[in-house]
Amino acid sequence: MDSRRSLLVLALLFISFLVYQQWQVDYHSPKPVVAEQTQISDVPANSTSSLPTITNDTLSTSKVITLENDVFRLKINTLGGDIISSELLQYDSELHSDTPFALLQNTSDHIYIAQSGLIGKDGIDSKSGRADYHVENDYFKLAEGQDQLVVPLTFEKDGVIYRKIFVLKRGAYDVAVNFEINNQTARTIEVEPYAQLKHTLVENSGSMAMPTYTGGAYSSSDTNYKKYSFEDMTKADLSIKTKTGWVAILQHYFVSAWIPDQNTNNLLYTITDKDNNVGSIGYRSSVVSIPANTVTTINSKLWTGPKLQNQMANVADHLDLTVDYGWAWFIAKPLFKLLTFIQSLVHNWGLAIIGVTLIVKAILYPLTKAQYTSMAKMRMLQPKLQEMRERFGEDRQRMSQEMMKLYKEEKVNPLGGCLPILLQMPIFIALYWTFMEAVELRHAPFFGWIQDLSAQDPYFILPILMGASMYLLQKMSPTPVADPMQQKVMNFMPLIFMVFFLFFPAGLVLYWLVSNLITIAQQQLIYRGLEKKGLHSRSK
Incomplete structure (x- = not known):
């Protein structure tokens, strides 16, 4: 030759x-996953029955506070304690713009926020409303010589004190979002933790030479990494029972991912509202019982930042696979x-x-x-x-x-x-x-x-x-x-x-x-x- x-x-x-690569972006997904055959009995079967609705709380605001370390600046709505903005301080929005890249954001035109809360029998979040947390200050920043910043938000109801605690570390894009529940009553209470990423339903962007994927992804006990596009979400709700894993939304170079406690049983799910053009991918954990006069802590993490492979691999198993090299990954x-x-x-x-x-x-x-x-x-x-x-x-x-x-x-x-x-x-x-x-x-x-x-x-x-x-x-x-x-x-x-x-x-x-x-x-x-x-x- x-x-x-x-x-x-x-x-x-x-x-x-x-x-081929354009086809991969447009038609990459197999048939939508309805359920995965993992035997986990104590996760509720209906993943969306009592979750807050898609749109009724998105733009509602009680008070917005700011948390900042050396790599990002977060804005948190005290109504629900949702992260409604993340600005990446070491990444310009445009070349030489000196404006931080905004990953999470909450505007009338584009919704991309990270929600978490407690639902269930004694939960404080429901379709009818969210917990309105109290916090003393409006602005918290990691000080020089400080390795981590701890910011608690407090809500009290029926003799129970709920604290939603955010922990930011120096040089890290993962945020610990923990619930501390102090049951001061004479009865046992029950809650179900959940977390989800809400995003405006958008189409993949880019050209044939440089197509980019924007959409969901997840990891479970049976699947290390799998994309679940917005189109998939509109066709069928994701419903996967798993003990390990995470849920994420990917875009070009950046990712946000909720990582639940890897020692509990969880249900990964998606829900969509086509009328309002919004979708969510999230997880719902099994019921947590808090006996009378005891304190229980529920842990989770949120990654919101660039696709840094080494750091993501340390935060959660297989999270680094969101840097998706396709079939040529081994090269x-x-x-x-x-x-x-x-x-x-x-x-x-x-x-x-x-x-x-x-x-x-x-x-x-x-x-x-x-x-x-x-x-x-x-x-x-x-x-x-x-x-x-x-x-x-x-x-x-x-x-x-x-x-x-x-x-x-x-x-x-x-x-x-x-x-x-x-x-x-x-x-x-x-x-x-x-x-x-x-x-x-x-x-x-x-x-x-x-x-x-x-x-x-x-x-x-x-x-x-x-x-x-x-x-x-x-x-x-x-x-x-x-x-x-x-x-x-x-x-x-x-x-x-x-x-x-x-x-x-x-x-x-x-x-x-x-x-x-x-x-x-x-x-x-x-x-x-x-x-x-x-x-x-x-x-x-």
Whole structure:
């Protein structure tokens, strides 16, 4: 297979990839899950019977307080104790905007909040209303030298004191949200903890080159990680009994996730209100009994922040899988670790991409050499193959037999040029998903006009250079294509690729450009070696 036909194979794989990844975003989900077969008996069967309704409390406000550590600023509505805003202080909303990125938010146009509470027999949250907590101050900030900030909200009802306690840690995006229940009555009371993420039902965004997923996801005892889109929620309510796990809402680079106590039985659920275009994904825990004159604590955590794999893995099992590399995860994960390691040395993500490209091309060099050697040998056999075509005419079976015999005698593998191409695409796809998922590359600058490697080149310089390098690589191929139509297609191939790459992340285009330049250098090195052996010159 000569290099031009290899390029056709690469083009076919590339187009297939674009179609496949768009299909994954639009139609990724299997049939909606109604129930999972996990035997947990003490979780209520109906997950939504007594939960607060979707919309009646979303914009209601009693008092809003602010909690802040060194990485985010939270706003909490004392009516229900819901987190209605999270501003990520170390991430700009837009490049160089100096405005913190707002993940959770609560406006008339967009709802994305984190609710939690107590329902059930002696609960303080219901469809008719929410607990209105009391707190002394309006603003709480983690002080210098302080490792954590503890803020209690208090509500008293019928001789029971309920405290909703928020714990923020330094440098952490997970918030402990604990309920302390002090039963000062002479009877046993019962409550059922719940937590949910409410979000406006939205469609997936982005282009065909850079589609992004916004929607739900969960983890359970039987499933480490699974997406459950807003479309899935409108088709069927999620209802899964589990002892471990979490529920989340994902978006490009960021995630919010409720993590219940992993030692209790829980029911994961979704509910939607199509009329108001709002949906929720949450969990409901089993009944908690608090005997008379005792104090009980119920624990949970909320992650609301960037997709930081190491930190999320420490917060909850499989939460790091929300950094979704797709089927190429087994390549993407080590590539990302390599990329991160090189970046720690050179302190520039663009230089790190170049370093990864050099290493990948060095690893694939033996296969690349075999590819060009095989191509040269195939060219040497072209006169004999043409003679066979003239001799056997329409006898395709005899022609095939004689060709295989010739290949065996000459020790030529006709598919030898395909393997490097087939290996290159999974690596490209893995790097693509790394750029789509790794928040570390968001707003990461290179040099000059490239101030964000995760976004497209604003002046399209890198895609043009990439197209030019592909054209040069094509022209350096020593064997012209015999078919005039195929020749025309090949002449347009660099332009077609360049148009596609106009909309790809600049870092990915940088990888492909550097890869092409290295391939050109490797090709010249290999052909010079073949010329010394007399093989390359005879194949022209």
